[in-house]
Amino acid sequence: MLRLLIVDDEPDIADGLHTLLQERFPFEFELYKAYSGKTALEWLRRGKFDIVMTDIRMPVLSGLELHKHIRSLWPRCKVVFLTGYSEFDYVYEAIHYDNTSYLLKTEDHETILETIGKLAEDIAGEQQIEGLMAKAMQQMEQTLPLLQNELLSELLYGEASDTLDRSDQFEELRIPLDPKRPVLLMMAKLMGGDFGTRQAGKAQLHAGMKVIDEQYGYSHLHMKYIFVDKDTMVWFIQPAASHPEEQSEEPASWSGILLAVREYAENAEAACLRSFDISLFCLLDRSPCEWEDIADRWAMLEHEYHRQSGERNGVVQVEFDETELSRTKMLRKTDLLGEYLATGQAEAFDSVWKRITAEPVRLESVYSALSLVFLRHIHRFNLQERLSARTDLSVLMQPSGVQLDPASWIDYYYRLAITIFELQQQDQAERRDRTIDLVKSYIHDHLGEDLSLVRLSEVVQWNPSYLSRAFKKVTGTNVLAYIHETKLKEAMKMLFQPDLKIHEISAALGFISPPHFTRFFKKASGHTPQDYRALEERCKK
Known part of the structure; x- marks a missing residue:
């Protein structure tokens, strides 16, 4: 999902563009708006934007001044200046930059939508793997050594x-x-x-x-x-x-x-x-x-x-010295096993494990080194109680273990490693699910407030892109669709309460105006809020 920021010191224009784009591109863009260049700059400093539509003449921080900040913060961001006929000479300087264009404020809605749609296509093209690989190969020529x-x-x-x-x-x-x-x-x-x-x-x-x-x-x-x-x-x-x-x-x-x-x-x-x-x-x-x-x-x-x-x-x-060389090899490989255990790199662990167990070395040295690796890991991550419920840890403490058949204790250590990796994956999944539950709770509790992906990522301290992917994986839907669904359900509940005015429901759910709320509700439910309320009242009778 692309992120688009609308900037205009005239709220009616900013709100109108926001509504226009939201209705035409409900799931293609995450839309933001600002009523001043200063507020827009605050948004830009909080996260990356793909497109910025900005008025060129604004008090305090003009569109041209904002453009300079955009070039510094997000050089690949597409900038569209909103301008009047008399301002064309003023904007002429800026549109010489890459990723910069302009729209006349008198343009009809279709022209505006076509321009934004074309920019979205351009961004998608730039993100194609082939284009990225070609540029990467050019850069690699310089960094090859x-x-x-x-x-x-x-x-x-x-x-x-x-x-x-x-x-x-x-x-x-x-x-x-x-x-x-x-x-x-x-x-x-x-x-x-x-x-x-x-x-x-x-x-x-x-x-x-x-x-x-x-x-x-x-x-x-x-x-x-x-x-x-x-x-x-x-x-x-x-x-x-x-x-x-x-x-x-x-x-x-x-x-x-x-x-x-x-x-x-x-x-x-x-x-x-x-x-x-x-x-x-x-x-x-x-x-x-x-x-x-x-x-x-x-x-x-x-x-x-x-x-x-x-x-x-x-x-x-x-x-x-062959003995010293063998000892050095064993110590390095067992150290690697410990590192891969700690960082959850199961495939790398498996590769080193196969090399260790395939080498003809003294069994005592291998057994002792592996025991130390696992004991350190268990102590560091406080896993003794959880592992004890799944396997016998006493083998780690018994020097007599070297008397076991080599195949037996090699199999024991390998199964222990698999168990540790399974616990890590379980912990990661639980942390992810708890975070997504926190996001969902925040959405429910703050329906009338800022629910942008930037704000949600700040709440849970995750990267916005990672949060978006994780949310989709856990819930099966994207963040914006979930917000819309939640607002729709809450709106239906609130419409059951006859003492609540439509404009009060609209404000409580964070819509910029009652007409905007009405359009949203009708598109999602097939009824206007007034018709839905009347329908419910008839059903009660």
């Missing part, structure tokens, strides 16, 4: 989603690597210089590293580097598809590649020293790894860097 850096950094730190197709991501971001083949990591620390303190120096360094990479890279290798912070770089390295060693995943077959990478690193170090007076200290992984193990290898490279003592320069090929 940043997006590449962001995705590869997320992979390094284990933050990338496991539920997305990584091949599609790499293709979309034009990352020259294959996520289905092993990759070799090399870390480099930049030592010395003041590149980290000057913005110009940073730009020069980034440009220089690009030149160095192009000059000393190899055609048979795909090497993609990123900066993870101001003085740390990481290279992701794979053989090109045409390279014979690409066919093998055995570490021994990578010996030639490792030699080439060492030579590349030495050349890059010498070039950095000559060009920027900066030394490179490179740590080269001993062998390639699968992409799902990237975060573990990166953690070990960082750990190894801090373990290095003495003069840090040159290229060092790292040999990892």
Whole structure:
């Protein structure tokens, strides 16, 4: 539903346009009106509007001045100036802006309705996915290096989603690597210089590293580097598809590649020293790894860097302790499980769970780590009583659980996770339903007041668009239709009371005038309020 604001310091004009548009577009627009530019600006600061119809000459804050605020607050908002023949020169300046047009106040109703209908169609066209995607692709061309850096950094730190197709991501971001083949990591620390303190120096360094990479890279290798912070770089390295060693995943077959990478690193170090007076200290992984193990290898490279003592320069090929590597992998994955439990990411949890339970590791370490993850979560969210009613939690406290058949306790933990996710979904649904009930109660109790989507969202502190979708999902109808239905029912009840005047009922239900109420009631019920009251009186007799 689009939001339209009518602004005119003559109430009759504003009210008339409001009634005209409400009758023609009862469900297409959420209509608002303001009798001054100042009041209109208050509305605009409370939420986004799609169309604003405004008089051009108003005291205190003119239409042109309001237009400047609109351009600043909501640049995509369509503005229609209402003007007289004598004011055309005055409005000429404003209509040169995008999304701005004008209507003469003498135009007939059909012309006004046609103009607003056309603007609604234009907005719908702009919102089409194809148009948005085309613009997004243009913007992505400019931000591609940043997006590449962001995705590869997320992979390094284990933050990338496991539920997305990584091949599609790499293709979309034009990352020259294959996520289905092993990759070799090399870390480099930049030592010395003041590149980290000057913005110009940073730009020069980034440009220089690009030149160095192009000059000393190899055609048979795909090497993609990123900066993870101001003085740390990481290279992701794979053989090109045409390279014979690409066919093998055995570490021994990578010996030639490792030699080439060492030579590349030495050349890059010498070039950095000559060009920027900066030394490179490179740590080269001993062998390639699968992409799902990237975060573990990166953690070990960082750990190894801090373990290095003495003069840090040159290229060092790292040999990892297998026990330490296995422990690092397990800790990181169990930490991820805890994070996914807390944030309700069931699919991501399932993906990491399958990797953990598929690895040949010591059962004691897995059991203990998982127990800690679940105990922390249960304590943090106070779930002990609710979970105890569904499952036996004593297994979490018993070290003897490691004596169980592995398949049994693995199944126990997985079912426990499913139960936790079910409770989360139940809680979310209950919170949503309570909020919608609050909105419905507010509507019933404030029928004569502001019931705009903006106001209702302020009452429950939700985003207006989210509230609109949630209301439709829970009730099966949209907010405006529910308000109309509620007002109609209340009007019928009030018409049973002969001492209440029509204008009193109209005011109590928030209609701008008795004629407006009459039109609404007749359209909804098929009778005028007077006829309906008379009909009810005859039925009583």
